[in-house]
Each structure stands twice: as structure tokens, then as C-alpha cells.
Amino acid sequence: MRQVLTPSLRFEEFQDNWELKNLKDIFELKYGKDHKHLNQGIYPMLGSGGIMRYVDSYLYNQPSVLIGRKGTIDKPLFITTPFWTVDTLFYTVIKQGQEPYFVYSLAQTINWYKYNEATGVPSLNTSGIYSVPVYVPLIKEQKKIASFLTSVDRKISQLTEKYRLLKEYKKGVMQQIFSQQLRFKDEDGKAFPEWEQDRLDSFIERVNNPVDVEKAKEYREIGIRCHGKGLFHKDKKSGEELGNKRVFWVHPNALIINIVFAWERAVAVTSEHENGFIASHRFPMFIPKEGKSDLDYLLYFFLSPKGEYLLNLASPGGAGRNKTLGQAEFSKLKVTLPSLKEQQKVAQFFQSIDKKIDEVAQQVELTKQFKKGLLQQMFV
Known part of the structure; x- marks a missing residue:
């Protein structure tokens, strides 16, 4: 089979074959250095995960492709301003006759894990990188x-x-x-009434519909992502797998909270998509009282800094699973709603x-x- 020496997508003015080289022909690798002696400054200091801080000195001041030596090895970086790198990140001195940004783009096409030298934390070494075969065109x-x-x-x-x-x-x-x-303002350009302050349970009410679990039947639970990132659906489980777990039918169009992570804004709104799903007792659901509150407004409120503060107020204890939302405290929260x-x-x-x-x-x-x-x- 004939070896393809040109790309499938190419600018029409170029016809020459690309030349097979190794990365050692393209750049010289340089090790990062210790930074503990450096003060705060204007130059980015980078590790394999990106910028760590800004320092008062630099290692190199020319365009360079940065390649992870340890840790994140599959995300090359490109920099054109003076910088410092630590020992988890190689920087490169691009050789004459090579276009730096082309070299960076080329580095993005390489499967770096193929050259991983470690069984634990992913690692690359100079000989492995230098041996990588690449095809390159003329500088133009x-x-x-x-x-x-x-x-x-x-x-x-x-x-x-x-x-x-x-x-x-x-x-x-x-x-x-x-x-x-x-x-x-309202549709006529007039001011709305003043906001009303009251206990939260004067605006919403809890709903729960216990599930009479059947061992042979299949059920699907829901979960809530933190930081307002919504609901997700879990895989099916049999009633036998649920065991003695207390579960409730998900009420569509309800405010739902994960009491374990309420302090991290694990709050969402259910919809018709959750019809037939179940949730554990750790996921209380609430519906607006007629004429008092709007479901979508409540969600945005509890995702706001003010709402997050109140969720934390009703979640005493230390971080993690000890910081659980007290449902009585939640109901008693003083809120001011329009x-x-x-x-x-x-x-x-x-x-x-x-x-x-x-x-x-x-x-x-x-x-x-x-x-x-x-x-x-x-x-x-």
C-alpha cells in the first residue's frame, strides 16, 4: 500500500509531499525549574495543568509549545509571552525553519498516552517525545x-x-x-407591590407520595447535581435491590432538594420527564402555594447568593455528609418575595x-x- 504523504484537506497552492521527521528535528525540550524562590510578579508560571501563579522572573521569552512531563500529558499548551515552567512541564525551543503555532497544532494531533512511560501517574520522557514520528510540510x-x-x-x-x-x-x-x-415594572409601566416577608412554608408546601415497593418491579431513581446543574436519571433497580429504602414518587413540577448537599445548591425543578421516577427520603419536594410563589422563581432564588446563604443557614454542621439540611429549619426560613x-x-x-x-x-x-x-x- 502506498504511504500517504499529504493531508486530505489542503490549501490548493501547495503540492509538495510532507517530510517524515521525528520531534527531535522539530524542537529541543527543556525542563522546568523550581519556583519556591520566586516572588509574585507578572510572568505566568505553569505546570502540566495550566497557570499556577504569576512570578517575577521567566525561563524563556520566545513562542513555545509546552508538553506535560508528568500528570496531564495529553493537553499541550502554547505561549508567546515570557513564562516560567515547573518540573512537571517541558517547554520547547522551536528549531529554525519550523512555525511555532504549526508545531503546537501538530502536537495536538499526537496520542501522547501512546508514549506514556509510567504505570501510575502518566509521564513522558525526552527520549520518548523525541522519537515521535511526524510529517511536516515546508515552512510556507x-x-x-x-x-x-x-x-x-x-x-x-x-x-x-x-x-x-x-x-x-x-x-x-x-x-x-x-x-x-x-x-x-408591570405591563403598564407601573411598579409592582412591595415584597412580602414571611416564613418559607407560607409560600410553598411539601408533597410526598410514598412508594409501596414491589420486589419484582423495576424502578428508576433521580439524583440532583450540585451548583444548580440539574437532575439526572439513574439506572433501573428492582424492588428487591431497593430493599427497605424509603422512596417516594417524584412529583412533576416541584422544587426538589438533596438535603445532604443543599449547602452546595443541589436544588432543581422536576418536570413531566420525571413522571414514574422515584426519589429517596433525602429528596423532599415542594410545590408553590397558589397565588403565592412561582416555581421557576424559587429555583433561581435558591441558586442565588442570597438563597445559597439561606440553604447553608438551614444546614448546620461541618462540611460533607454532616452538613444536612434540617427540613424544619428550612420551612421556618424567613424569605422576602415579590x-x-x-x-x-x-x-x-x-x-x-x-x-x-x-x-x-x-x-x-x-x-x-x-x-x-x-x-x-x-x-x-
Whole structure:
């Protein structure tokens, strides 16, 4: 079989075959150094996991591909500003006739775990890295590829920054809304009524429907991710596997809390998708009292800094499983809520922000997948 010496996706002005080399022909590896003597400064100090801190001196001040020596070995980094690396991260001196960003892109196509030298913590050594075979084009084509991929990376960076700013905006506006610094008006432009303070159980009520477990029947439980990341569905279990565990039918359209991790905002809202699912006694469910509260508003409230504070207040004890939400304390929490119509307006506002955040997150992921496809096709 003839060996392919050109990539499947290529700029049409280039026709020459790519040359087989080893990485020792492309760059020289340099070890990172101890940093304990360094003071705080402006230069990034990096380990295999990324930036650790900023220091007052640098090891190298030219564009360099950084390759994990120990720990994270499969995520090469690229840097163009002066930097310091610790001993878990190699830096490279790119040889003459090689385009640094092309070399970085090339490094992203390598299966680094194939060259792992350790049975425990993943590790690479210089001889293993130097022996890696690679195909490279002439410098002019390298520069063209580098320029194109740089533009793709720039787009990823811009979208990632947009995502970060939207998250920051949501966080900031949450603080303003739930502290009443920012208020909404009704459809006629008039102010909504003043917020009402009362015990939480005057706005919501608990619902529970115990399951009469049958040994031969199959059941599916739900779980709640921390930090407001929603529900997940567990695998099926037989009634016999559940044993004497106390379980309840999940009530659709209810506020549900994991009492063990409420202090880490393990709060969610159920939907019709959870019909027929079950939850243990550690997942109490609540529904709004008619005319008093809105389900989506309640979720956003408990995911806000103010709501997180109240969840912690009702969860005495140390961190971890000892910091359990007291359900009586939860019910007695003093909360200040706006009128139902203003709650609904607040919830709709946050839903619109979340929609934008999700759209940008999807754009980031699609652009990353696009780049991944390019790397597979633009390199031999």
C-alpha cells in the first residue's frame, strides 16, 4: 500500500509531499525549574495543568509549545509571552525553519498516552517525545496552516469570553434583583407591590407520595447535581435491590432538594420527564402555594447568593455528609418575595439569559468540534 504523504484537506497552492521527521528535528525540550524562590510578579508560571501563579522572573521569552512531563500529558499548551515552567512541564525551543503555532497544532494531533512511560501517574520522557514520528510540510505551508488555525482558535476564545461575560452578568444581576436594587415594572409601566416577608412554608408546601415497593418491579431513581446543574436519571433497580429504602414518587413540577448537599445548591425543578421516577427520603419536594410563589422563581432564588446563604443557614454542621439540611429549619426560613406577577417576570428574565448562555456554550462546543475535524484532516 502506498504511504500517504499529504493531508486530505489542503490549501490548493501547495503540492509538495510532507517530510517524515521525528520531534527531535522539530524542537529541543527543556525542563522546568523550581519556583519556591520566586516572588509574585507578572510572568505566568505553569505546570502540566495550566497557570499556577504569576512570578517575577521567566525561563524563556520566545513562542513555545509546552508538553506535560508528568500528570496531564495529553493537553499541550502554547505561549508567546515570557513564562516560567515547573518540573512537571517541558517547554520547547522551536528549531529554525519550523512555525511555532504549526508545531503546537501538530502536537495536538499526537496520542501522547501512546508514549506514556509510567504505570501510575502518566509521564513522558525526552527520549520518548523525541522519537515521535511526524510529517511536516515546508515552512510556507506551515505558516498558512498556522494562520488559518489561529483564526479558528481566536473564534473559540471570543465565544468562550462571551460565555464567561454572560455568566458574570447573570451572577451580578441576580445579586441586584434578589436584594431589590433592581425592580421590574408591570405591563403598564407601573411598579409592582412591595415584597412580602414571611416564613418559607407560607409560600410553598411539601408533597410526598410514598412508594409501596414491589420486589419484582423495576424502578428508576433521580439524583440532583450540585451548583444548580440539574437532575439526572439513574439506572433501573428492582424492588428487591431497593430493599427497605424509603422512596417516594417524584412529583412533576416541584422544587426538589438533596438535603445532604443543599449547602452546595443541589436544588432543581422536576418536570413531566420525571413522571414514574422515584426519589429517596433525602429528596423532599415542594410545590408553590397558589397565588403565592412561582416555581421557576424559587429555583433561581435558591441558586442565588442570597438563597445559597439561606440553604447553608438551614444546614448546620461541618462540611460533607454532616452538613444536612434540617427540613424544619428550612420551612421556618424567613424569605422576602415579590408578588407572583413580578416573580414570573424575574423568572422569564433569567430564562432568557440562560437561553443565551446555552446558545453560546453550544457555539463554543461546535467550533471546538470543527477544529478537531480540521486537525484530523489537515495533518498527515
